[in-house]
Amino acid sequence: MIADILTGAVRSGTSVMLASQGELISERAGVINLGTEGSMLAGALGGFAVTVWTGNPWLGALAGGGCGLLLSLLHAVLVVGFGANQLATGLAIMFFGIGLTSFFGRDFVSSQIVGFNPVPIPLLSDIPFVGGILFNHDPLTYLSVLLVPAIWYLLFRTRLGIMVRTAGEREDVLFASGLNPRLIRACAVLAGGFLAGLGGAQLSIAYTHSWVENMTAGRGVVAVALVIFASWKPQRAMLGAYLFGAAQALQLTVQQQGWAISPFFLFMFPYLLTLAALLLVERRKLSRTPEALGRVLAGDPGG
Amino acid sequence: MKLSSSKSSLTGIIAALLAVIVFVAGCSQPGSGGSSGGANSGTAEAGAEGSAAPGSGGSAVGFIFVGTKDDYGYNQAAYLGSQAVEKAFPDLKVLRSENVPETAEAERVMEQMIKDGAKIIFPTSYGHLEPALNVAKRHPDVAFYHQGGLKTAANLGTYFGTIWEPVYLAGVTAGKMSKTGKLGYIVSVPIPQVLLNVNAFELGAKSVNPDATTSVVFTGSWCDPGQQANAVNSLLDGGADVISQHQDCSKTIVEAAERRGAMTVGYHADSSALAPKGWLTGSEWNWPDLFVDMVRTAADGGFKGSVYDGKYRGMLKDDVVRLSTFGSAVPDEVKAFVEERKQEIVDGTLHPFAGPVKDQSGQERIAAGQAPTTDELEAMDYLVEGVVGSIPQ
Numbered sequence: 001m002i003a004d005i006l007t008g009a010v011r012s013g014t015s016v017m018l019a020s021q022g023e024l025i026s027e028r029a030g031v032i033n034l035g036t037e038g039s040m041l042a043g044a045l046g047g048f049a050v051t052v053w054t055g056n057p058w059l060g061a062l063a064g065g066g067c068g069l070l071l072s073l074l075h076a077v078l079v080v081g082f083g084a085n086q087l088a089t090g091l092a093i094m095f096f097g098i099g100l101t102s103f104f105g106r107d108f109v110s111s112q113i114v115g116f117n118p119v120p121i122p123l124l125s126d127i128p129f130v131g132g133i134l135f136n137h138d139p140l141t142y143l144s145v146l147l148v149p150a151i152w153y154l155l156f157r158t159r160l161g162i163m164v165r166t167a168g169e170r171e172d173v174l175f176a177s178g179l180n181p182r183l184i185r186a187c188a189v190l191a192g193g194f195l196a197g198l199g200g201a202q203l204s205i206a207y208t209h210s211w212v213e214n215m216t217a218g219r220g221v222v223a224v225a226l227v228i229f230a231s232w233k234p235q236r237a238m239l240g241a242y243l244f245g246a247a248q249a250l251q252l253t254v255q256q257q258g259w260a261i262s263p264f265f266l267f268m269f270p271y272l273l274t275l276a277a278l279l280l281v282e283r284r285k286l287s288r289t290p291e292a293l294g295r296v297l298a299g300d301p302g303g
Numbered sequence: 304m305k306l307s308s309s310k311s312s313l314t315g316i317i318a319a320l321l322a323v324i325v326f327v328a329g330c331s332q333p334g335s336g337g338s339s340g341g342a343n344s345g346t347a348e349a350g351a352e353g354s355a356a357p358g359s360g361g362s363a364v365g366f367i368f369v370g371t372k373d374d375y376g377y378n379q380a381a382y383l384g385s386q387a388v389e390k391a392f393p394d395l396k397v398l399r400s401e402n403v404p405e406t407a408e409a410e411r412v413m414e415q416m417i418k419d420g421a422k423i424i425f426p427t428s429y430g431h432l433e434p435a436l437n438v439a440k441r442h443p444d445v446a447f448y449h450q451g452g453l454k455t456a457a458n459l460g461t462y463f464g465t466i467w468e469p470v471y472l473a474g475v476t477a478g479k480m481s482k483t484g485k486l487g488y489i490v491s492v493p494i495p496q497v498l499l500n501v502n503a504f505e506l507g508a509k510s511v512n513p514d515a516t517t518s519v520v521f522t523g524s525w526c527d528p529g530q531q532a533n534a535v536n537s538l539l540d541g542g543a544d545v546i547s548q549h550q551d552c553s554k555t556i557v558e559a560a561e562r563r564g565a566m567t568v569g570y571h572a573d574s575s576a577l578a579p580k581g582w583l584t585g586s587e588w589n590w591p592d593l594f595v596d597m598v599r600t601a602a603d604g605g606f607k608g609s610v611y612d613g614k615y616r617g618m619l620k621d622d623v624v625r626l627s628t629f630g631s632a633v634p635d636e637v638k639a640f641v642e643e644r645k646q647e648i649v650d651g652t653l654h655p656f657a658g659p660v661k662d663q664s665g666q667e668r669i670a671a672g673q674a675p676t677t678d679e680l681e682a683m684d685y686l687v688e689g690v691v692g693s694i695p696q
Contacts, residue, residue, distance in 0.1 A: 110375060260693050
């Protein structure tokens with residue numbers, strides 16, 4: 001039963017994890033993007049549509065990332081370009097994404113695809129307990145796991161990473177070094193949109209093999225919340241996403257035990273857990289808030 | 304300084320985020336989603352002037368759906384019915400509107416249909432009832448046929464089917480076919496319709512395998528593919544080998560179970576094409592003939608006093624609800640056995656809920672020798688013995 005829950009954690013946490021990694025890059029550069037939900041939906045639909053047309057889920061995944069990026073371009077232009085309020089813009093883009101994908105997705109609801117399927121890794125997947133949890137997933141899931149150390153390395157061990165983080169902390173320093181902080185911010189937002197789109201595509205072409213309007217059902221917003229929970233650290237965002245996935249799986253497993261717990265309480269459980277984790281972390285880790293982000297949260301328009 | 308000020312606002316942000324999460328999660332249920340309104344197809348010349356009999360004298364028939372027409376589910380079944388009406392009445396324009404939320408927006412759509420000449424309107428989702436009642440009050444010359452409603456009005460009748468009869472038969476099939484004796488049932492929220500189906504399924508399975516259990520899993524949504532896939536995996540990991548469901552969209556579940564080599568039981572519409580290996584059977588609505596008859600009755604001015612002027616419930620014997628075709632996995636002797644039970648239900652010699660029926664706590668809910676009425680069944684608020692899962696008390 002524990003193995004089932006942990007397997008479920010990875011299965012249902014991966015889309016959220018990808019989106020949260022993207023949002024993390026964006027927030028590190030000082031831009032909070034509530035439109036992540038919209039980017040995920042755009043990625044889910046774009047990825048599904050391209051997989052229907054080409055029959056190739058890899059192209060679909062790429063297209064999904066591209067669609068997520070396109071929607072985040074809107075956020076980048078409005079927020080970084082015109083200095084619009086980040087929170088209001090993000091919310092507007094989220095609802096725009098929901099409407100847009102519902103409209104264009106109508107013809108894909110009944111389409112069937114041959115998407116990504118679980119590929120057990122030889123030998124490793126035979127290890128008892130751990131094998132099933134870690135080494136029997138779809139290719140996008142493996143990719144997403146490899147992505148986390150890559151993003152960590154990029155952010156904390158390369159010059160590019162320093163530039164991104166400086167954009168989120170002290171943009172005048174960048175300016176003084178002859179770099180354009182706005183450009184760096186915009187690129188970080190776009191990278192975030194791409195990963196959110198990839199996460200959406202994982203949901204549609206790898207996990208469910210379906211497209212249904214508003215199929216992300218709040219996962220993008222959870223991803224944004226997770227980044228704060230994770231104190232803007234990639235490995236903790238990964239942990240948080242799997243925690244959310246585990247709570248979703250646990251909820252379903254608990255129901256099958258026949259314990260007298262109201263299903264309505266269980267529906268809240270993943271969000272309650274996320275809330276609890278957020279509150280816990282807020283007390284201790286606040287000093288790590290990127291400064292530019294702190295200004296946005298404190299009411300400055302940002303940008 | 305800066306840090307302390309951002310701290311208090313961080314709390315605000317978190318609160319706002321959670322509000323948004325709850326809102327968006329709620330939006331995942333068809334009906335509350337603020338999605339595309341769906342356009343009425345075509346226009347029609349203004350309707351003839353109203354006559355006394357509701358439903359007569361119109362130039363169009365309106366259908367509103369809560370979801371999309373090809374969801375392999377609830378809406379697709381109703382859409383097929385609207386197509387039959389289109390074919391049977393070439394003189395009547397069929398107006399359709401998909402993705403109509405269960406809000407005042409539905410009233411607006413119905414008003415527009417009436418403007419476009421509709422004198423007969425089918426609001427096909429459970430939550431369309433209240434908006435329809437409001438519009439019905441304003442337009443006594445229009446006949447409304449609401450799907451599944453428990454309330455009626457002078458010019459609004461409701462229709463539905465005793466779908467639990469084929470669900471019972473699907474349970475018999477699942478009970479015969481399951482090797483583990485553990486069946487999984489994916490549902491949305493604990494409302495009477497849902498509990499009725501889960502119970503019928505378990506009673507059917509138990510009639511052929513006394514040890515069979517049905518694990519019920521609530522997802523909280525009528526269509527959240529991510530949670531549906533989770534639920535399929537979770538039930539199969541828990542040892543179930545047959546997956547049934549009561550969701551508005553069923554494609555993800557049927558496909559996911561097929562990919563994992565499990566058997567599936569469908570609901571609402573025939574989705575055997577999605578699971579060539581694991582499909583057992585399913586329960587379907589057969590609206591076409593009924594819709595055509597309902598439209599004819601109202602258009603001829605005979606709405607008042609007809610069977611449709613009130614709560615109409617079509618049964619297996621009326622062919623309003625059906626057992627889906629059997630999949631290739633089902634051997635002939637099982638098919639024959641289920642067909643026999645079906646004939647007994649049609650003949651009235653077998654009642655799926657014939658007592659004694661005990662609930663999960665072992666308390667007798669239906670006494671031996673008793674058979675509850677449809678009205679009593681539609682108020683079901685318990686799960687029967689053998690169902691694993693819990694509902695709020």
